[in-house]
Amino acid sequence: MRKFKEKLSERIFFALALSSISVLALITLFIFIKGVPLIAEVGAFKFIFGMSWAPGRGEFGIFPMIIGSVSVTLGAAVLGIPVGICCSIFMAEFAPVWMRNIFRPAIQLLAGIPSVVYGFWGLLFVVPAIRNYLGGPGLSILAGSVILAIMILPTIISISEVSLLALPRHYKEGALALGMTHWQTIRSVQLPAAKSGIVAAVILGIGRAIGETMAVIMVLGNSVAVPQSVLDPVRTLTTNIGIEMGYASGGHQQALFATGIVLFVIIMALNVSAQYITRRKIK
Amino acid sequence: MKVKFPKRAAFVMLSAVIPAFMSSCGGKTGISVVVAGSTSVQPYVEMLAEEYELLCPGIVVDIQGGGSSAGVTAVESRTADVGMSSRELNEKERELWSTVIAKDGLALIAHPDNPVDNLAIGQIRDIYSGKITNWRELNGADAKIHIISREEGSGTRSAFEDMVMAGEPVTPKAIVQNSNGAVRLLVSNDPNAVGFISLGLIGNQAGLKPVKALKLDGVSPTRENVINGGYSLYRPFLLVAESEPEGAAKLFVDFILSEEGQRLLVEEGLVSVREGTGE
Numbered sequence: 001m002r003k004f005k006e007k008l009s010e011r012i013f014f015a016l017a018l019s020s021i022s023v024l025a026l027i028t029l030f031i032f033i034k035g036v037p038l039i040a041e042v043g044a045f046k047f048i049f050g051m052s053w054a055p056g057r058g059e060f061g062i063f064p065m066i067i068g069s070v071s072v073t074l075g076a077a078v079l080g081i082p083v084g085i086c087c088s089i090f091m092a093e094f095a096p097v098w099m100r101n102i103f104r105p106a107i108q109l110l111a112g113i114p115s116v117v118y119g120f121w122g123l124l125f126v127v128p129a130i131r132n133y134l135g136g137p138g139l140s141i142l143a144g145s146v147i148l149a150i151m152i153l154p155t156i157i158s159i160s161e162v163s164l165l166a167l168p169r170h171y172k173e174g175a176l177a178l179g180m181t182h183w184q185t186i187r188s189v190q191l192p193a194a195k196s197g198i199v200a201a202v203i204l205g206i207g208r209a210i211g212e213t214m215a216v217i218m219v220l221g222n223s224v225a226v227p228q229s230v231l232d233p234v235r236t237l238t239t240n241i242g243i244e245m246g247y248a249s250g251g252h253q254q255a256l257f258a259t260g261i262v263l264f265v266i267i268m269a270l271n272v273s274a275q276y277i278t279r280r281k282i283k
Numbered sequence: 284m285k286v287k288f289p290k291r292a293a294f295v296m297l298s299a300v301i302p303a304f305m306s307s308c309g310g311k312t313g314i315s316v317v318v319a320g321s322t323s324v325q326p327y328v329e330m331l332a333e334e335y336e337l338l339c340p341g342i343v344v345d346i347q348g349g350g351s352s353a354g355v356t357a358v359e360s361r362t363a364d365v366g367m368s369s370r371e372l373n374e375k376e377r378e379l380w381s382t383v384i385a386k387d388g389l390a391l392i393a394h395p396d397n398p399v400d401n402l403a404i405g406q407i408r409d410i411y412s413g414k415i416t417n418w419r420e421l422n423g424a425d426a427k428i429h430i431i432s433r434e435e436g437s438g439t440r441s442a443f444e445d446m447v448m449a450g451e452p453v454t455p456k457a458i459v460q461n462s463n464g465a466v467r468l469l470v471s472n473d474p475n476a477v478g479f480i481s482l483g484l485i486g487n488q489a490g491l492k493p494v495k496a497l498k499l500d501g502v503s504p505t506r507e508n509v510i511n512g513g514y515s516l517y518r519p520f521l522l523v524a525e526s527e528p529e530g531a532a533k534l535f536v537d538f539i540l541s542e543e544g545q546r547l548l549v550e551e552g553l554v555s556v557r558e559g560t561g562e
Contacts, residue, residue: 054452055435064455128472137429137473139458222434222459233458243461246322247350247436 031264035257047258053224053240055252062259064226068141068234069210069266071227072220075145076152076209081202083149084156088198091157092164093186111154119218122147127219136231139221145230147215152205159204163197164190196277203274207267213238237263314531315343320354320367321438323387323463323481324520327551328367328539334547335538342531351438355379358523364532366523369438370445381523384539385553388482389442389516390504391497392467394474399423401498404515407447410477413454418475431466431478432457439463442518443479470494482506482517483552510558517554 039047042060050061087107091100126146131138171193175185191198213236221233222243235243241256241263248256318328325348332344349357354366355376372381391407393399399421402410409415410428419425432453433440444453460466466478467485471492482504485496496504499516508514528536538544545555 052455053435054455056441057452123468131473136427137458137476139469217461218465223456224459225455235459243434243459244436246348246461247352247434247438249350249352249356249436252436 028264031257031260034254035259035261038251038254038258039261041251042255048262051226055244055248055255058251060251060255060258062237062240062262064224065235065237065240065259066262067226068220069236069238069263071141071230071234072144072148072216072236073206073209075141075230076148077202077206079145080149080152080205080209081156084153084201084205085160085198087153088157088160088164088201089186089191092161093182093190107154107157110150111158115151115212115215116218118147118151119215122215122219130231134231136229137221137233139219139233141220141227141230141232141234143219144216144234144236147219148209148212151212151215152209155208156201156205159201160194160198163194163201166197167193196280200274200278203270203277207270207274210236210270211238211263211267213242217242237266313341315345316365316532316535317345317347317363318365318367318535319347319349319357319363320523321351321369321520322348323351323369323438324367324384327385327520327548327553330551331539331544331547332535334543335535338538339534342534344535350436351441352436355523358525361525364524365528365536368521368523369518370441371519372521372523376523379523379525380527381521382536382540383519383556384522385520385545385548385555386509386517387520387553388504388506388509388514389439389446389479389518390482390485391477391479391499392470392485392494393477393497394470394472395493395495396474397423397495399497400495401501403500404447407499408449408451411443411448411453411457412451413456424475426475429473429476430454430457431469431476432459433466433479434459434461437461438518439479439481446516446518467491467494482509486552506552506554509554520553 038060042050047060047062048066049063050059051063052059052061053064087103091103095103122143126143127138127140129138130136130140130143134142167190171189172185175189176182180189216236217239220235220239222235222239223233224235225232227234237259240259244252245256318332325346329346332346336342336344347357347363351368351370354363354368355372357363358366358379366379368381369387372379391402397418399418402421406415406421410430411432413430415421416428417425418428433443440453458469460469460478463480463484466480470476470478471494477497482496485494485504498504499514502508502513504514504516509517522536522539524532524536527533539548540556545557549555549558
């Protein structure tokens, strides 16, 4: 009887674990079944590099959205990565314990704010600030980058900090014993040693930025033209789906799933490379 | 939406007068009507459904959005009893049963500080097709026009394209927002913006930053001007069904077209079927 119970619970856990994996498989399959016919019909090259998106007239080109996703994510990376890495160095190396005990939960809290709240805040404060001080409609690449930079901070900070703290103590002790200053130790011993963890943190942060939808839909303006400056509105791959799904049917709906495929491939590539980099470090 | 009367109080009052209303409920209980379609029509039908469910506690009205085209598809595939559309039916859809429940004006809005307050229809077309890009060309300030449009597939956008754009595409540089409310919010904050929203939703009431409704060829977009035919930007709100509705669906449609239903729609800023549009 006891053995039976053991077996049974094992099976139940296995079934539940399997169900979460199979959901992933089903979603992937579904997106591809829905989206591939349209890509085949339009032609992959024309779909990805087409400059005009007007589903009503049968034009499905998502290149302006790819530019949009890349530019907004790049902006978020430029603003967020230096701040995030410096913050993690401060927490791992300089901050006294009591300060670390305030910073760490505060940063976790930053990760817990729902994205729609970031978007709403951005729409009511960041967008008017850009409109009033820098010009343009305010809804812009810059507004999206600022919001996303804040949103990716927790990812970058916590993973980089963990990888800095995980370094063997003797690296640092050895460097200090050789007469290096604290900053020299960080720069030429700690950072290079933790490099793979920090790179993974950055990649995961970028993945988060590319996938974010709700916050940016509210501050980007969602134009389907290729932007000329950081003050121009743009549409990203995610917001293209988010803003049009409510009304889409037929070929239009397929085109949105096809947009999802492109997004899926990009995010998969980012996650796989992050995994690859962290795994290489463990060996 | 207007402030709700407390439901319980309404119920108590209604149970006293229910016999008088029994005719509009058909004595039926425990049945539901599925309504789907245009998100422009949805808030009004939701309001009507709440009122109707108070009158006829036995009938449940289930309302889903999805857009005008989705509403028509849902009716054709019989996943919904009644569809909502904020645009005229096209050739292929004409065979369906449909009825106009109200008309809704479409207003061009700008920031109250904008000196421009009148546009010709050709000027609107030139703005939205990207030919006019500066307010100076319209005797306004020397500033770039921030064009705000709705998303592809929206009934409001397709009504705008049909009535104004005359086949010209809306410029891809236009900012796209996915609700009347979002367009209104942006315009109320940006002195250089222009947008179009449903006439019933301009609502410069307390708490909302004001927007200015632009005149079209000298005519203000008001309910009165839609009724007397002076203002030409308006569209029908339609209910659609696979064939003439029966049972609970028919009762709900009849309620919407009744004097009470039409009065509620007028209160929300629409033009009722009875008021006509000066045609």
